[in-house]
Amino acid sequence: MSVLIYAENAGGKFKKSVFEAVSYARAIADQNNTTLTAVSIGNVDTAELAALGKYGANKVLNVSGDKLKNFVNQAYASVIAEAAKSEGSDIVVLSNTFSGRGLAPRVGVKLEAGVADSSVALPVQDGGTFKVKKTAFSGKAFATVELTSAIKVISLVPNSYKVVETGEIAEVVDFKAETKDSDFKAMIKDIVRASDKVSLPDAEIVVSGGRGMKGPENWGLIEELASILGAATACSKPVSDAGWRPHSEHVGQTGIAVSPNLYIAVGISGAIQHLAGVSSSKVIVVINKDPEAPFFKVADYGIVGDAFEVLPQLIAAVKQYKASA
């Protein structure tokens, strides 16, 4: 028995969500008095791989090579399942990223494992049962799922488990996995990454604008506040429907669910569908000119005022704070 964590790289580097998932997987290994193996696929240098040991990986399997340089869902799933078999792992952890959402169900089927997607807490194991808490109903609730299969697959929501540094440098070993030709039918034509922006799903701070921002020409204020806070930008559904912002920024029940440490909502009324995707944020700040806006009912801090007066002042205040900090 052992625990396996798939460490997903972005352009050869690991992001915080990976360190969270490794820390989480370490805690599960500790619950079971066993070892933690990380598997990395793609081209990541040895120092970066070995550093996963800091978060508790005992060993890192390095799967590289031209064919596996870029993410191919089917092939990566085969590699992860092969790694789990070779390590005798009965618990496999992934991050609930866009790629992770493609992999977890495929790995689950390959290992005949129950899959707890979007997990937000450590599993509870007692009396031979294995239960995982996950988000459900688009963030309006949580469900506790018991995995009754011999092998278990869990995918962890970014920002829901703290990074813990426990160990040292891990041993890195090359690993060759069987893949089939049919694993490579999907071909990547192009990858576009906006490298200067914080990506919404992993952001610790999110600044979000709604219809109260009046038009796309006013988004400079949202972007400036986001940029000085190191935050990602987001929006309500009508804003992306109107084409003011891309769909990838739309949060809520039918958009992306986010759980940052800080969510700042500007000119957003707080409709139930919007709240569904943001209610697991740790701290919510609402700026709205209407004191009756429903968003204030779920906010931690609020400013009743006109966004076009409040934002420039808030930007100035944050700049001042950053300068003195």
Added chain:
Amino acid sequence: MKILVCVSNVPDTTTKITFTDNNTQFNTNGVQFILNPYDEIALARAIELTDGGKGTVTVINVGEANTDATIRKALAIGATDAVRVNAKPHDAWFVAYQIAQYVKANPFDLILTGRESIDYNGSKVAGMLGELLDLPSVSIIKKLEAGDSEATVEREIEGGKEVLTIPYPFVAGAAEGVAEPKIPNMRGIMAARTKPLTVIEPAEVKTLSEIVSYETPAPRGQVTLVSATDTAKLVELLHAEARVI
């Protein structure tokens, strides 16, 4: 082109979620059920791709008789025919297994799901189907252009996007951007009444997971209001009290 669209029957987005039986059952009392919003997008794209006699669109649902209204809505929007696997959708694995059994006997060129169901939100059915059928799968796509032997899809990645070409058949989960949902018109609603809806019985499958309980998020405390002219105070609170900046 023969397209299969997997549709799920979910609580309306305005539903206030509550539970019964000691938080073990979702309280469906007074809840309106709808066609999952992402499945509407998948269906709309499937109809566009087969428009003008270029193919057929079959919708499939794993559910009990109470989902027929949602299936009829999909037919009213423009699906050609429908299949319902007569069983409670126990979990994504159960659903994917049943759909895979059907597809093995009735092949399709393209299988579309929604990116996720808004009740369980697993984004799992597409990937599980792909694996069960040994087909490529992309769980969340933002664009789908269909060529003769392959399609070009765009998928979201953190902070960007990726463009892929995939030969048919494959499985993909539709998200916003793929198409605009279609609203059924009177003719569609009339036609839906007589379109074929075949009910089939489920296959036996091993159970891998079980939902044991639910909970709703802890309510937040009272909001602390800060004056619009004192934004420095807000910054101070976020730093010293909330410790988030």
